[in-house]
Amino acid sequence: MPNTEEYIGVVISDVARLLRTAFDRRVRRLGITRAQWLVLTRLHRRPGASLSELAEMMEVEKATAGRMIDRLVANGWVERRTARDDRRVKRVYLTADAERVHKRIWRVAEETVDAALGDLAARERKQLMALLQRIKTTLVSGDGIDAAASQKRALNGPSRHNGKAHNGRAAP
Numbered sequence: 001m002p003n004t005e006e007y008i009g010v011v012i013s014d015v016a017r018l019l020r021t022a023f024d025r026r027v028r029r030l031g032i033t034r035a036q037w038l039v040l041t042r043l044h045r046r047p048g049a050s051l052s053e054l055a056e057m058m059e060v061e062k063a064t065a066g067r068m069i070d071r072l073v074a075n076g077w078v079e080r081r082t083a084r085d086d087r088r089v090k091r092v093y094l095t096a097d098a099e100r101v102h103k104r105i106w107r108v109a110e111e112t113v114d115a116a117l118g119d120l121a122a123r124e125r126k127q128l129m130a131l132l133q134r135i136k137t138t139l140v141s142g143d144g145i146d147a148a149a150s151q152k153r154a155l156n157g158p159s160r161h162n163g164k165a166h167n168g169r170a171a172p
Contacts, residue, residue: 014114023112028102036077037105039068040094042076044102048091050083077101 004010024034031039042057043049049057055065069092072078077098083089094102117125 014069019112019116022116023109025112026108026112030101032101032105032106035068038070038106039065040077040098040102043094044099047093049088050091054092070118070137072098 008033020034027037029043038058039054042054046053046057051065051069053071055062056070058065060068066098069078069080073080078092079095080090080092083091117128
């Protein structure tokens with residue numbers, strides 16, 4: 001069995017989880033929950049997202065996203081507006097108060113990442129970012145992953161894990 005501590009998928013997942021945990025601790029002082037900052041961040045990036053779009057971005061059910069939005073509306077941080085092209089669809093927007101909160105959250109995020117990357121030289125940070133951007137581009141395209149896996153199987157034959165043939169998919 002491979003050492004999971006050396007498996008890149010596990011390490012990336014662990015680093016992301018640890019960053020979220022450190023960020024949560026720091027942002028909690030602002031009186032905001034993880035769910036709230038996730039919504040604010042997604043809406044800052046995509047103002048006017050529908051409930052369905054927001055649920056998809058956050059990887060939650062529509063009902064869960066709806067409850068989050070209800071709480072944020074009650075806090076005065078977001079507002080629902082009827083879509084111009086379809087009166088059945090409500091678009092969600094940050095309020096001015098939420099934009100101010102988002103700026104504070106962003107500063108905390110930058111401080112958290114700077115602390116996490118503190119042992120890396122500027123050149124290493126740039127290299128890490130470039131590599132992560134390349135991986136993201138591959139994942140976003142979707143086709144690149146399937147093509148790379150097919151090409152690897154064609155060159156090397158099926159991969160093996162624990163003596164059994166493996167379907168070529170990387171564990172998350």
